[in-house]
Amino acid sequence: MSHGFLSPTGVEIAFVLVGVVTLGSAIVSVTTRRLVHAALWLVVALGGLAVEYLLLTAEFIAWVQVLIYIGSVVVLLLFGLMLTRAPIGRSPDADSGNRGVALGVAVAAAAALVWVVVDAFRTTWIELDGASAGTTKATGESLFQHWVLPFEALSVLLLAALVGAIVLSRKRAAEGDER
């Protein structure tokens, strides 16, 4: 079976369309001047990413993306915004003067990531007709047979972050007692 760029299949067209929506909502999310709207556009961007995973047959990753990023990270973001300051309407004072630098960093990071992905998977094609390559079983087997060490290293990193968070919050509480 040949793979051509000039005769895209339905899945490929859907992939590009969802990608455009994801990119668009991501851009709106960083450019909008309304804080909570930025968080809500982030939901659209992360959801679009989940759909992209789904189109790449990585079903398990897609649901975990929704569970962790939309269900927890964005809820935590909104919680933080509501606790501190989340005015309805524009909040121009939330803008920082680092737009140029941020744009530079974002473009550099995106270029590096795209380059790595293209370089690594240039000739890899996913067969959509046969057995799915991204089922929970397949993901679990590759994760715990070939990638156990990075997995464990990541858990140590998370543990360190957890301990760090506890230390930071306890320190602040102790200072509060002295006052």
Next chain:
Amino acid sequence: MTDALDVTLRLLAVLVAFLVLPLVVGQTEHKVMAHMQGRLGPMYAGGFHGWAQLVADGVKFVQKEDVVPAGADRRVFQLAPAVALLPYLLVLLVIPLGPGDAVGQAVDAGIFFALAVMGVGVLGSLMAGWASANKFSLLGGLRTAAQLLSYELPMLLAAASVAMAAGTVSLTGIADAFEWWWLPWQIVGAIVFFVAGLAELQRPPFDMPVADSEIIFGAYTEYTGLRFAFFLLAEYAGIVVLCGLTTVLFLGGWQGPFGGDGLGWFWTLLKTAVLAFVVIWLRVTYPRLREDQLQKLSWTFLVPLALAQIALTGVVKVVIP
């Protein structure tokens, strides 16, 4: 052609279940609460024991004016009820009613899909709480977020335990693998899952986010008419989904003492209905928890219990392969 027909019929069946079952639960709540409190409940609408009360309520909600507060964020305010309600429709799609393909749409990672999408529904309450431009709504939204963050963890851990026991994350696969002795084995996980689910739905005794005596009606304070009805419907659809999930994960789904696979749908519905009755019973029985008690219950009680259940599941799974 038959494929398209099959899909259409399945979607239609799920839609009908989504529209009917929450109303049945709501009407049952009216009557059960009334009898537990020594009164009759609605008796007139529709004639026989007020069976049409909720239909009448629906007609009333449709006739009411749809008000958006002047200071509110219009678009987010209007979108919030849909975000709260639709996820439950999607979850209902993957809960198996019987063995084989008696399910709206079989999903390989069914547990993850169900829990992930249920978490999205809470975003609706958060959006409503923020966009209303009302301090009581904002407080309700804050409490919703805090509650979700603390109860999502034990719920996931309990679900992970039963997935470990079955060796699969597919809902149909888990109900298929169920044996009667799983009930005592997974009972702690089942209770943790059910309690955490109640908290995620903000049902009494975990209804701190809508505590009417403190913050009027939490995130839904400013809503009227049909949009308010959507939030109420989301709560009852949530009860159906939670009870259905608990049935499939911990009570063996369609497996019953007799009748075989043909009566599978009956056993699923019966177990779901009994659990829904328990949900209503708890509402009538227990007073509302305070915010700090609520957080404490999750972090110092449910999370350790869920972890212990996972350890137990692991040990049994290794000893009896």
